[in-house]
Amino acid sequence: MKLKRKSTDELLPAAITELIEKDFKKLKKDKRFSFNWDIEKEYEVYKIYLLSEDDKVLGLMSLIDIPEEYRIHLNLLEVSKENQGKEKEIDFIAGCLIAFAASAASKRGYYGFVSLEPKTKLIDLYQDKYGFRQYGRYLGIEGEASQSLIEKYLIDDEEGTDL
Amino acid sequence: MMKKEPTYEELRKQYSDEEIVESFVFRSNMSKEEKALADAEFKRLRLEQLKNMSDKQVLKGELMRMKLLQRDYFKQSSYSATYSFDQQLKTYIDLLKKSRKSVAEDLDIHPTKLSRILNGKENPNIDLMYRLERHSGNMIPATHWYRLFTRKVEHDIRQNAEHRQKEYERVKNVLVF
Numbered sequence: 001m002k003l004k005r006k007s008t009d010e011l012l013p014a015a016i017t018e019l020i021e022k023d024f025k026k027l028k029k030d031k032r033f034s035f036n037w038d039i040e041k042e043y044e045v046y047k048i049y050l051l052s053e054d055d056k057v058l059g060l061m062s063l064i065d066i067p068e069e070y071r072i073h074l075n076l077l078e079v080s081k082e083n084q085g086k087e088k089e090i091d092f093i094a095g096c097l098i099a100f101a102a103s104a105a106s107k108r109g110y111y112g113f114v115s116l117e118p119k120t121k122l123i124d125l126y127q128d129k130y131g132f133r134q135y136g137r138y139l140g141i142e143g144e145a146s147q148s149l150i151e152k153y154l155i156d157d158e159e160g161t162d163l
Numbered sequence: 164m165m166k167k168e169p170t171y172e173e174l175r176k177q178y179s180d181e182e183i184v185e186s187f188v189f190r191s192n193m194s195k196e197e198k199a200l201a202d203a204e205f206k207r208l209r210l211e212q213l214k215n216m217s218d219k220q221v222l223k224g225e226l227m228r229m230k231l232l233q234r235d236y237f238k239q240s241s242y243s244a245t246y247s248f249d250q251q252l253k254t255y256i257d258l259l260k261k262s263r264k265s266v267a268e269d270l271d272i273h274p275t276k277l278s279r280i281l282n283g284k285e286n287p288n289i290d291l292m293y294r295l296e297r298h299s300g301n302m303i304p305a306t307h308w309y310r311l312f313t314r315k316v317e318h319d320i321r322q323n324a325e326h327r328q329k330e331y332e333r334v335k336n337v338l339v340f
Contacts, residue, residue: 028166033166034166034167034168034169035166035168035169035190036165036166036168061188069205069206069209069210070209070213071209074188075188075190075191076188076189076190077187077188078186078187079185079186079187083186084178084182084185084186085177085178085182085186086182093186094184094185094186094187094188095185103231106224106227106228106231107228107231107232107235109228111216111220111221111224112224112227113209115205116188117189117190117191117193117201118188119171119189121171121180122171122180122183122184125180125181125184126184129181129184129185135204135205135208135209136201136204136205136208137193137197137201137204137205138201138205140209142212143220143223143224144223147223147227150227150231155234
């Protein structure tokens, strides 16, 4: 996992795990997140955190598994308030979460295919930043692009070890 | 109490589009009818794309899957026979859809040697691990093959009580603490 402290460029060991009931309870009171994550409970919801601060969630992502179309749909993603915009403390949170979704889609035999529904004005940016392609109203990432994302954000070196 | 969720338009007052892309993916705001149409179109495009994947693309996808599953295995502490060197090599050869003889030729080893390794009768050496790395177009690193092998050796060392006892019996002047 390659999270980066912006002030020092230091790479920070992090992990992504699935939310459990007590996480949802804590999130309701957590002012660093603005979306109602309880709504996503019916799907797979994941959190990213630093190994040195495992009680502080830095980002959340909700995934819908659609096996009949060989894809995972990224339904909602939110980075914690202190890590949004110019003043963010830690970088690469969304990249790591999307790469994790691509990795899950690869392991499930979907050739790394992840879809999302973009705001029209953001289409080009999702394409440029993460390598998505347009599929009608949706964007999708797969194959080479998906692999590049996994290698960029999740794998530390050519030997396949995590940080 | 339910939180009031921010809209893209509200966030846009505070952040640039690039900053939004670095922090959010929004839930769908399509109507049921719009979503049904968009989903149908997407499904058609996706299935068409799957049908048009070349053998090479499929193989690359399968090798990536193999690599990621191996990484997950390395993070666990337990041993699984599915992830022994010989089983993973069998999986690799199956994915290639080549005969064992042809793979032995590719790897510059004798077919009998390959067969013995696949049947767990002979241990692989590091030369083979490097060759497998190269053969996979560097998709499966030599270190993965090495870890698969040593995890099994470690498991065998732990489990082989008979061998352990036999070797214990040959030792003299055992240190006593």
